[in-house]
Structures are given as C-alpha cells and as structure tokens.
Amino acid sequence: MPVRGAAQLSRRLGQKKRLLEAEEPGSDLHGAPTPSPTEPRLGRPASLGPQRSLYFSSSKSCSARLGSEFFDQPAVALAQAFLGQVLVRRLDDGTELRGRIVETEAYVGPEDEAAHSRGGRQTPRNRGMFMKPGTLYVYVIYGMYFCMNVSSRGDGACVLLRALEPLGGLETMRQLRSALRKGTAGRALKDRELCSGPSKLCQALAIDKSFDQRDLAADTAVWMERSALGASEPAVVAAARVGIGQAGEWAQKPLRFYVRGSPWVSVVDRAAEQSTQSGPLASVCSHEAF
DNA sequence: CGGACGATTTTCT
C-alpha cells in the first residue's frame, strides 16, 4: 500500500476549503487569526443584545432557547432531558441547521471509569468537562473526527450527543458530510446517514474543535431549543454505552439513552429494549421552566 | 521525546 500522497491530501483539503468557502463566506470562525488552543470562547456580547431581543420578540415559547438553568442538572438527568430537544447550528452565512436529539450518553464524573475525567484527571483537552453546565466539550477522536459533549452539573460530568433526527438544512448537512469522504464523491448520503453517530453529527453541523469550551446557553453559532418528546414517543431506552470496551462495571451501566423506535439512532440494543421499562419521562415532558 | 491509544467511520472482503 503506497503512502498517501501529498497530492491526494491537498486535493482533499482543497475540497473542504472550497465547501467551507461556499457555505460560510467571510467566515470569522475559520479565518480568525491563530487563536490559542485553550482560549475560551464565551460568546459575543456585542452581537448578543440585538439578536436576543429580536429573537424574543419574534418567537414563541415552544421554540425558546434553553438557558443555563436547564443544563444545571446531573448528567443522567440531563442526558434524558436532552432527548427531543432541538440542536441548532447557525453557519456564518446565516444558514440554520437543526436536528432533534434522539440519542445521548451520560459520563457521570471522576468515578466513571469510562469518562475522560476518570480518577479526577483534568487536562487541557477535557477542561470543558469541569466548566459550568452548558459548556461544550469537543474533542478529536481517531485523529480525524470530533465528538460533542455538554458539561452537566457535577465536576467532570457531561453528556455526549450521539444522534440527531435532521430537521432543517439537510442538503447543507449532506454536503458537509460528503466533503471529507474518500474517492469519487460517491452516492448521495441517505438522510439516515447524516447524523446517526457522534462524529457524523459533528460533521453534519460543522462542529469542530473551535467549539470546545463554548457556552451553549450564550453562543451565537450553536444553541438548543426546547421541544419535548411527543406523546406518541413516550419510551426511552437505557442501554450500555458504545465504544468504551466491555470490561468493568462502568462499561455495563445503562448510561446511553435513546428514543425507542427512532430510525435516527446510531446503534439499537434489542436486549436493552427488552429489559428497559416503557414509560414517559416525566422530567422531559414537564414544563417547570415556564 | 516516543509510543500507544482511542466515547468512530468508512471501505473492503
């Protein structure tokens, strides 16, 4: 097997560059002058004011942006509460990409042997896990993909977003997902292939390392909107988490949650579905915030 | 400073 040529690499990078230029002309995200890797991004107060007032005056409460108080709950509760909510990504050209969260995983903190924060390890990479609830923790996996987490209540605790039901901007998602794929630009991806995995959804929403440590409650390019599960989908499955090995008690714990029967979930666990009790999640359906 | 390893996805057999 010949070593991957520089020509091929640059061609692929060129593809991505072209796409990003098309999607986000005059991007200030990708064109920012060499930010420090650990530089915190805490939103843009200058543009937040006008946008927020416009937002509140033109939107109904059912699509209200979720604030800091929502994210301030323990990881398991937050992982369940995320199901049904809508993740929104606004590209620099104004395009809004939307997806309904259908699968999450809870990483409960230093005692969780499968968490990056296990044993209380705190490094520059996982700092977001220790920041205030609602802070994003985005990290690189396998040298080429990203995973997106939201910090929850509890030091070193967070929730991994694993799958979305794409709701808006599907064609842009398809382009973003296809851009880095190998070979002949291939066939068009099916809708189900857009966001059915933690790194797929990051690709589809153009979430990269520059989103690490941003505040999901305040950022202008990414946020979450309230949209609880409907009565027709009352059941949530609790299953073992994916990709963390089989060994140890923490690998077995049912800390992955997904909407039963949803075709948008990345991995279904039939055995877990047998043993998971059906029933509405009261916390998801409640309206205590309003 | 070097080696091993991923909270994955894609491609090939």
Added chain:
DNA sequence: GAAAATCGTCCGA
C-alpha cells in the same frame, strides 16, 4: 464482519 484511516493527546522514560 474485519481492517484501515489518521493524529491529537496522554503517559512513561
């Protein structure tokens, strides 16, 4: 189903 792709991060020397 198996194996490759691909490199930031972490840890031990």
